[in-house]
Amino acid sequence: MKHQTISTAVELKAVTKSFGNTAIIRGVDLAVARGERHAMIGPNGAGKSTLFNLISGRYPVSGGDILVNGESVAGLMPFEINRKGLSRSFQVTNIFQRMSVFENIRCAVLWSLGYKYSFWHRLGGLKDANLRAEEVMESIGLKRRRDTLAGVLSYAEQRALEIGVTIAGGAEVILLDEPTAGMSRSETADAVELIRKVSQDKTLIMVEHDMGVVFNLADRISVLVYGEIIACDVPENIRGNKAVQEAYLGTEAH
Amino acid sequence: MAKLKYTPFNLGRWLVWGGTALVMILLPFVFTEGFTLTLMSQIGIGVIFALSYNMLLGQGGMLSFGHAVYSGLGAYFSVHALNLMAKGSFVFPVTLLPLVGGAAGLVFGVVFGYVTTKKSGTTFAMISLGIGEMVFACSLMFPGFFGGEGGITTNRVIGQPFLGISYGPAIQVYYLIVAWTLACMAAMFAWTQTPLGRMANAVRDNPERAEFVGYDTHMVRFLTLLISSFFAGIAGGLNCINYEIVTAENVGALRSAGVLMATFIGGAGFFFGPIIGSIVFFIMVIAVGAMTKAWAFYLGLLFLLIVLYAPGGFASLIVMHLPVLKARLMHRLWLPYAAALATGAVLLAGLVSVVEMTYHYSLESKTAPEMTLFGFAFNVTDTLPWAVAIGLLVGGFVISRFAWKTVGRAWGDVVHVVQRQSA
Numbered sequence: 001m002k003h004q005t006i007s008t009a010v011e012l013k014a015v016t017k018s019f020g021n022t023a024i025i026r027g028v029d030l031a032v033a034r035g036e037r038h039a040m041i042g043p044n045g046a047g048k049s050t051l052f053n054l055i056s057g058r059y060p061v062s063g064g065d066i067l068v069n070g071e072s073v074a075g076l077m078p079f080e081i082n083r084k085g086l087s088r089s090f091q092v093t094n095i096f097q098r099m100s101v102f103e104n105i106r107c108a109v110l111w112s113l114g115y116k117y118s119f120w121h122r123l124g125g126l127k128d129a130n131l132r133a134e135e136v137m138e139s140i141g142l143k144r145r146r147d148t149l150a151g152v153l154s155y156a157e158q159r160a161l162e163i164g165v166t167i168a169g170g171a172e173v174i175l176l177d178e179p180t181a182g183m184s185r186s187e188t189a190d191a192v193e194l195i196r197k198v199s200q201d202k203t204l205i206m207v208e209h210d211m212g213v214v215f216n217l218a219d220r221i222s223v224l225v226y227g228e229i230i231a232c233d234v235p236e237n238i239r240g241n242k243a244v245q246e247a248y249l250g251t252e253a254h
Numbered sequence: 255m256a257k258l259k260y261t262p263f264n265l266g267r268w269l270v271w272g273g274t275a276l277v278m279i280l281l282p283f284v285f286t287e288g289f290t291l292t293l294m295s296q297i298g299i300g301v302i303f304a305l306s307y308n309m310l311l312g313q314g315g316m317l318s319f320g321h322a323v324y325s326g327l328g329a330y331f332s333v334h335a336l337n338l339m340a341k342g343s344f345v346f347p348v349t350l351l352p353l354v355g356g357a358a359g360l361v362f363g364v365v366f367g368y369v370t371t372k373k374s375g376t377t378f379a380m381i382s383l384g385i386g387e388m389v390f391a392c393s394l395m396f397p398g399f400f401g402g403e404g405g406i407t408t409n410r411v412i413g414q415p416f417l418g419i420s421y422g423p424a425i426q427v428y429y430l431i432v433a434w435t436l437a438c439m440a441a442m443f444a445w446t447q448t449p450l451g452r453m454a455n456a457v458r459d460n461p462e463r464a465e466f467v468g469y470d471t472h473m474v475r476f477l478t479l480l481i482s483s484f485f486a487g488i489a490g491g492l493n494c495i496n497y498e499i500v501t502a503e504n505v506g507a508l509r510s511a512g513v514l515m516a517t518f519i520g521g522a523g524f525f526f527g528p529i530i531g532s533i534v535f536f537i538m539v540i541a542v543g544a545m546t547k548a549w550a551f552y553l554g555l556l557f558l559l560i561v562l563y564a565p566g567g568f569a570s571l572i573v574m575h576l577p578v579l580k581a582r583l584m585h586r587l588w589l590p591y592a593a594a595l596a597t598g599a600v601l602l603a604g605l606v607s608v609v610e611m612t613y614h615y616s617l618e619s620k621t622a623p624e625m626t627l628f629g630f631a632f633n634v635t636d637t638l639p640w641a642v643a644i645g646l647l648v649g650g651f652v653i654s655r656f657a658w659k660t661v662g663r664a665w666g667d668v669v670h671v672v673q674r675q676s677a
Contacts, residue, residue, distance in 0.1 A: 056466065078465040088466060096459045107456045110449050111468030117477050119450040126449075169467060 006070040009034045009173050009203035010055065010086075015064035017047075017054055017227075024050050026227035027064070032220075034172075037204045039218035041211075043247075046224045048207040049091060052177050055205075056088040057081040068173060083111070087171035091178045091207070093158045095165055097151035101142050104150050104161060106133040108168035133168070140164040140194060156187040160194065167198045174199055176206040180213055192216055215239070223247070271440070278432045282425060289544070291424050297536045298431040299492045300516060302438045304528035304535075306485035307513045312522035313446060314478045315458030316371070317379045320386025321486060321513055326505030327362050327389070328355030328487025330399065332494040333406045340412045348410060348421055352434055352491030359487020363480040371475035374461065378475075386510055393502035405501030408494065421495065431492055438485055443525055445481060454478045512539075515557050521567025530568045547617075548609050581675055583668045590657070590664040597657040601650030603628065607643035 010032040017025040024047045032038045040048050053059045055066055057078040066074050073081045096104050106123070109132045115121055123129075137143045140160045145153060150161055159179065167174060179195060180188045192213055195204070208214050214221060215235045222232040225247045231238060238244055281294055303325055310316040332355040338344035339351075346354070370381045393400035400406070411422045421427055445451045453474050457464045461471045494500050503509060512535065520531020538556065543549040564571055578584055607627060614625045614634045623635045632639045 058462075077470070078462075079468050079470050082466055082468040090463075094460065094463050094466075096456050096463065098459050099455065103452065107452060107464070108467040110453065115449040117450045117453070117473060119445055119448045119477070119481065121448055122444070123447050123449060123452055165463070165467065 007034055008032065008067070009036070009069060010205065011067040011070075012051075012055070013065045013067070015051075015054060015061055015066060017050055017059065017062045024227050025054065025062075028224075028227070028229055030222060030229060030232065032203060032205055034203055035201065037199060037217055037219045038206070039214040039221045040205065040207045040224055041209075041214055041221060042224035047227045048224050049177060051224065052088060052175055052205075052207060055081075056086065056175060082169070082171070085171050086173040086175065087166050087169055088175035089162045089166040089177055089179060091181060093155075093162050095150045095158065095161055098149060100147045100149055101137060101153070101161060101164075102133055102146045105136045105164050105168045106130065108165045109133055109136070109170075112169035112171075136164050136168045139198060141190075156183055156190075159183065159187075159191065163191075163194060163198065167202075171202075173203045173205070176204065176208075178207055178209060180208065180210050188213060274439075275432075275436055278436065279429075282428060288424065291428055293536060293540045295424070295428050295431050295496050296540060297533050298428075298435040299489050299496060300513075300532035300536050301435055301529050302492070303486055303489035303513050304516045304520070304532045305439060305442045305525075306482045306489065308517050308522055308525075308528045309442065309445070309454070309478055309482040309485070311514070311517055312524075312527065313451065313458065314374075314454040314475060314482075316374055316382075316475060316479070317514075318382040318510070319379055319507070319514070320382035320384075320389075320510050321482075322505050322507070322509035323366065323386050323389045324359040324362055324483035324486035325355075325490035325493070326500075326509065328352075328359040328490030329494045329500045329504045330406065330490075331355060331358035331487075332491035333408050333500040334399075336408045336410065336412070336494065337406070340409060348412065348495065349419075349430060351495060352488040355487040355489070355491025355494065356484045357487065359483040359485070359490065360480060362487075363483030367476050367479040367483065371479050372472055374457075374471075374475060383507075386505070386507055389505050390502060390507065393505060400502055401500070403502070405499050405503075407499045410495050410498055427496055431496065434488065434492055438488060439529070442485060446525060450474065450477055450481075515553070519557060519560050519567055521569030523566050524569035524573060527567050527569035530572075534568065546610060546613075548613050551609060577672050577676075578668055581668075581672050583671060586668055587661075587664055590661040594654070594657040594661050597650060597653040599650075600646055601654045604643055604646030604648070604650045607639075608647055611639065611643055 008031050010030070012028050012030040015025055015028045016023065028051065040051065042048055050059070054061050055068075055073075057073065057076055057080070061074050064074070065072055068081065068084050068086050071084060073084060073086075076084075096107060099107070106129055109129050110116075113126075113129050113132065115126065115129065134143075137146060140163060142153075142157060142160055142164065145157060150158065153161060159182075163176065163179060166176065176195065180191045183191060188210060195206070195217060204217075206217070218235055220232065220234055221238045222229050223238065223241075223244050224230075230247060231241050231244050233241070278298070282291060285291070285294070303321075306325075307318065307321050310318050310321070332351050335344060335346065335354045336348070336351060339346055339348070366385050370378060370385065373381075394402070410427070411420050419426055421430065453464065453469055456467075457469065457471045457474045464471050464474070490504065493504065516531040516535035517528045518531065519534050520529065521527030534556075535553070538549060538553045542552060546552075560567055566573075575584070578587070610627055611625070611634055618625075619634055623633045624631060625634050626632075630639075
């Protein structure tokens with residue numbers, strides 16, 4: 001495979017995004033190395049989620065280019081970007097509410113195993129897909145909720161399923177949008193372990209507000225303020241960065 | 255309404271399918287009149303059509319107002335093929351003629367479907383309506399193909415009988431329809447258990463997430479529509495054999511609305527819903543239609559009641575009771591149900607009386623004011639019958655409300671017990 005030789009998993013080149021006259025992302029350059037766990041922080045409204053939406057193809061970019069495994073994905077549809085090995089989760093849980101936990105995950109593995117739009121395979125007979133779905137359920141700790149409808153799971157369980165659906169297809173690049181938002185302290189600790197486990201040997205980019213989680217997990221941190229990255233470094237340096245403290249911690253630390 | 259857990263009856267699946275087949279095969283021995291055979295044949299075709307429709311509505315979340323386009327064009331291509339076969343210029347067995355209809359449905363699915371399925375929701379509904387109108391308009395523009403107002407007639411008996419099968423007698427056509435209905439039912443059920451079938455559900459429930467797990471939602475909808483239009487075309491082909499005439503009605507909006515109603519009455523949320531829906535729908539159209547001019551009024555009322563009080567259709571009413579049945583609590587419901595049924599019968603009698611008398615009064619009060627209703631002969635211009643009818647209607651309404659309250663309370667109790675047991 002060609003992209004194995006490229007050491008940068010995700011690269012953003014002068015990416016901009018405007019809604020009408022309002023510039024939300026104002027020229028972002030970023031390179032995330034293969035295997036890196038990268039956190040994106042910044043005050044509310046800085047454009048973190050927008051940046052995720054651009055990378056994953058939910059919105060088209062207004063300018064600049066985005067490369068995944070060395071290939072440009074700007075202007076591609078979300079499913080095309082997903083097929084290139086990038087998968088994302090959502091800040092507001094976005095799962096198949098009327099399907100069971102198992103069905104949710106199986107839906108997320110079908111394409112990656114090559115079943116595509118098949119109407120000549122029987123789902124029950126797809127050993128690899130069913131096995132993979134069971135494995136993912138095991139790893140996100142929802143095995144005993146196998147046949148429960150996703151819509152009736154507890155909040156923390158739904159967040160775990162959100163991550164499960166995201167990683168099930170075996171994408172090499174994983175984007176997690178506030179995976180621990182709204183969780184209790186113990187739930188957050190579980191979530192951190194889960195994220196650490198599922199991002200093993202993968203490239204992870206996450207938006208996160210919980211600084212404990214960020215400093216615990218991230219190899220590098222980008223700080224986004226008003227649509228620009230004002231710092232991008234290892235956690236120790238970010239902690240000591242004056243500009244970051246002023247722009248970000250100054251508004252958040254209260 | 256309370257949420258209940260239930261497990262679909264996988265165990266009895268063979269029993270259900272075998273039983274269905276057996277019932278369809280044995281029905282003509284029970285109901286021997288020609289009229290019921292016509293009704294049952296129509297129901298069989300209706301089941302295929304409604305199941306194909308529910309692939310869109312129930313499985314794929316696409317509300318179509320123009321599904322008759324595919325069955326109707328399937329019927330037209332079948333009738334032309336049959337006429338060519340009669341002339342000997344096209345050799346094909348009549349038994350497999352529905353495949354011609356299916357192929358035509360599929361081809362037009364390709365032609366219209368790609369645009370139609372770009373969006374779901376209201377956009378899809380509007381485009382399907384537009385295409386339905388377009389095709390109907392074409393039926394008047396191309397009288398050579400569509401046969402103008404008279405339609406295209408044919409004769410299904412061609413060539414020599416094979417093993418005594420000529421498709422002359424209606425009973426032979428009935429069994430042809432039974433065979434196709436069973437095959438199509440099985441195929442469409444199997445489809446729900448495939449990757450495409452499951453992803454159609456996923457796209458229905460959350461198209462955005464489906465895109466982020468690698469699926470092009472447009473393609474999922476498009477392929478679903480193709481398969482649906484194929485089966486709709488088969489239903490059209492059977493219609494052509496059954497009636498030996500195909501008119502522009504077959505592609506019309508009324509036919510499209512009919513399949514929507516049948517599917518909704520039966521319940522779009524369950525595979526077997528449209529089957530029940532077709533049975534109810536065609537009993538209303540054909541059997542009730544033979545009895546009274548007001549059949550469309552009753553059908554409309556039934557549809558309204560379902561939409562308002564049981565939006566999951568008859569199927570949801572059945573499925574709702576499965577956990578109660580399992581918990582052996584049905585005995586707590588029989589009495590309230592009997593009360594509701596009895597009071598409902600009074601209300602219905604009042605309603606039917608008022609409706610029938612109104613029809614009779616406005617249409618025939620000058621020429622033939624006498625009428626017979628429920629075995630009573632009376633003059634529709636008299637006051638007493640009206641007083642009785644309105645009395646039944648109002649009285650029935652009042653006691654029904656009491657009965658329904660009892661049903662509601664009994665149901666609440668039962669659900670409570672079931673939930674406590676399962677917790």
